[in-house]
Amino acid sequence: MDKSTCLEVKGLSKWFGGLAANLDIDFSVEEGEIVSVIGPNGAGKSTLFNCITGFYKPNSGKVSFFGKDITKFRADKVCNLGIARTFQIVQVISDMTVLENVVTGALLRYTRIGPATEKAEEILTFTGLIDKKSFLGSELTIADKKRLEVSMALATQPRLLMLDESMAGLTIVELRNIMNLIKKIRDQGMTLIVVEHVMEAVMEISDRVIVLNSGKKIMEGLPKEVVSCQEVIQAYLGDKYRAVC
């Protein structure tokens, strides 16, 4: 295997009863890339995330992270190895302050609160939430919650960051901010996999795009290639989008 391959997924399938949420999915992500996973609702994007990060056990297939087989690893162990993620439905600790939330993440790499707090403040400065560090998790707007969730994920000091719809339901300004943040994170040398519905964001930030439909990978390529592919347009973007192209 190539040394710079960050994540490799081979023949991954996940069944829920008779429904194949993921069927025989193959792809790999190189270190330093931003790869977007797109597809209509129910295409299996979140399931794929859950299989990679140990929240689901895939029925078959293999997931390797920098050459290490992590298919059967528990979620906390996957995180320990360096894969952090956010959830489609934003998850923060509501009765902790913003700072405490991020400290909890940082404690994965530190035993003592002091150094973990320093690291957390550094991350909050980076993500632009430092002014709200003493707000409670429950007091934040949805955009800030998403930003906090990204901060918490970064605090675990991952090598691969997986964002599940971090841009859904945001205003245009908020969207811009989070896109800039994602680029900033990549510039720090991190690899990112992003599930996203907002096509303009996908087009702008992605190095590569993977398209899922009904649990199967139907296409993979550069953003430009993907939006001009007939099958993708029919399955996902609809005829209207083709007219725009």
Place this chain on the structure above:
Amino acid sequence: MKKFTIKQISVTGITLLLLLLFPLVITQTYLIHVMILVFMFGMLGVAWNIMGGYAGMFSFGQAAFFGIGAYTSSFLLVTFQINPWIGLIAGGLVAALMAAAIGYPCSNLRGHYFAIATIAFGEIVRIHFNNWKLVNAAEGITIPMMDESLANFMFHSSKLPYYYIMLAFLLLALVICYFVANSKMGYYFRAIKESHDVAEVLGVNVVRYRLIAIMVSAFLSAMAGTFYAQYILYIDPESVMLLAISVQIVLISMLGGAGTIMGPVIGAAILLPISELTRIWLGHKGTGVDMLIYGFLITLISVYQPQGIWGLFANIGKKKNG
């Protein structure tokens, strides 16, 4: 670790001094007995709080740990003449092992389901002890009289030593709770309380940290159990393992403020005098009146002050400061 303000240090110091002087000034044995109970239930509340308030594992089976502590030391004392101080540690360890044995299979149970499992656990333990010949079944165990000394954990002439020992136990529990709350463990417990998913995604081994919480809680509860046995000198399943005791522990902690260090102590200081006073005023006819008052208070608290009475103090403090 947070720095203490001068105000906090002085309030703590004065409170401690008052508690130390209390039995020297107030010489009525009965009031000292009530204070001992307040400390004991305070400690049980603090122990509950570590798993319930911080880690979000609502246990309604704390009486089982309490009882196991009481039974272990008493059994060792009666059968093998083992010193109760050693029995205290042994009881804590047995309770912690039992906690792990029940906690592990319940690792995936959350919220109400975990609470139901702990009720079942508590009742199984009680019924088992009620029928277990080795520990005298329903007859219970009478602690044999020994010479009065700290080494024997037995005092006849005065309640004072019990008062100070229980106060020391309570302080120990508070110190442990303080360090847990302000360490990595405390942060992880709170993450687990929010949701297992959010904890796991931050790299927390949820099963391990839940086990730690339940074991620490069981150990401290069992210590209080041994104290109770040495204080009352008679135990049976109906006095140390009742579901009512478990419920009372939860009520005390919730009323005082779950997830705060001092909350359970405040809760105990309010609720126990209520039960004792109703017992004095109404005697046997008053059975249940204290529960009626508890219920009323809990309703008020959950509607108007969900963080408990301690939360009320904290809020007032916050408003004053800003």
